[in-house]
Amino acid sequence: MASGSTRPTSRDVAQAAGVSQAAVSLVLGDKWRGRVSETTAERVRQAARELGYRPNLAARNLRLGRTRTVLLVVPALTTEFFAGVYTGAARIAAQHGFGVVLYPSPEGIGPSRPSPTTTLKGRPLRAAPIPDPFASAQAALDGVIASSMAADALTAIRGDQLPLVMLDSDPEGSLGAATVNLDIADGVRQVAEHLLGLGHRRFLHLAADVASWTFDVRARELATRIGHVPGTSLLTVQAPIAIEGALAAAGTALSAKGPRPTAIICDDDKLAAGAYKAVRRLGLRIPDDISVTGLDDLALATAIDPELTTVRLDAELFGERGMQALLAVLEGREPEEGDIPVQLVVRGSTAPPSVP
Incomplete structure (x- = not known):
């Protein structure tokens, strides 16, 4: 030395x-x-x-005109799945001397707006505007990784003017950005084939009430796969991704007149937990009277009884691939192609229907 x-x-x-x-x-x-x-x-x-x-990274970054900071835009910070996405992205970023800043954008809402004008004794008082932390996004960031469920926030923070990678997004319509996707369509096919193979023909699709490409893919793929089998029926109802919302939607659908579905296919494990409550409130049993499937394989999937048959999504790998794709974009390389494989995990919530 x-x-x-x-x-x-x-x-x-x-x-x-x-x-x-x-x-x-x-x-x-x-x-x-x-x-x-x-x-x-x-x-x-x-x-x-x-x-x-x-x-001396500070001096190097100054020469290169880089901050070595990446923004990860997600729908929520409290979601287990997106916590995994962040963990994976941050791991790869750290290996390359980058930091990752999280920006939650529930329902695609952008940064806070100035407070409205108020009055005092009839005289208008204009509250001080709330600072926009992304007013200088292009100067503060090297690039953005964004979930399609939070894509509407990109214009608000001008993230669409930076090197951009979109997660869970339509490759044909993602603002011209690179995309990284899980093979959600194959996950839905695996669920449908599992239930059809067990003999189910009457299905309830508990769909996420979210305008997003990934949920559109799930609905379209499920309808296509089940529609190809003679004698099947598929009822789709929407619910917010919350246990209570799913409970209400599933309870209404299962109480309707006509033949009851023998299997409930849920877009998310939280929706499946709500479906569990609805089934039991009607005096039915899982899987004896009705089978239930989810999608995500959250910790919740093994905390409920019986344990949930669901599709495992590798959130950390998803985040890693997203960060690797952004690094490739920053270096002028083509990101790795191909969707990330997913896996059906069969547990105790599915069985052959009790009535043919």
Whole structure:
């Protein structure tokens, strides 16, 4: 290490590794592939470790015009799934010297607006405007990763003018941005084939009352798959993604006149939990009288009884792929193609129908 308390420099690393400062910059900036050999790169990294060298990121970012900060726009911070997305994105970001800032945008709502004008003794008083934290988004951020369920907020924060990756979004209509998707259509196919294979023919689809591409895909794929089998019926009702809302919607649908569905297919595990309550309030049993499936494989899926048959979505991998795609965009590369596979997890909430 350099003498005394002097901080080691890239020149010290170059001398210790027997290479140029340019080579050190390439290796420690992770831009060495195709320019220096793997052996040289490892020699530089080893020298940096032994010297205790840490690059001056602030000065480097100033030269590059980057903040090394990414915004992740999600519908809510309290959702287990999006917590996993953040964890995965932050993990990859940290490996590349980036930080991730979370911005919750429930129902696509953008930043807070100025408070309305109020009055005092008949005289108008204008409240001070609420600062918009994204008024200078282009100066404060290097890029944005956004869920399609929060896409409406992008224009409000001008995130659509930055390097952008869309999650759970239509590849044909995502503001021209790169997209990363889970193979939701295959997940729905797996659910439908499982229930059809058990002998079910009358279905209730408890659909999320959210205007989003991913939920449109679920409804369309389910209708297509079940519609191809003779003698089937499919009733779709919408509910907010909340247990009480699902309870009300499922209870109304199951109490209607006519043959009762033998299986409930839910867009989300929370909807499935609401369906459980509705089924039991009607004096029915799961899966003896009616089967129930979910989608997400949240912790909730194994906390209810019987445990829920659902589709496992790897939220952390989803976040990792989203961040990797944004890094590719920032570096002028093509992001990895292909949807992320999903897996049906069969548990105790599904069984053959009691009545053929």
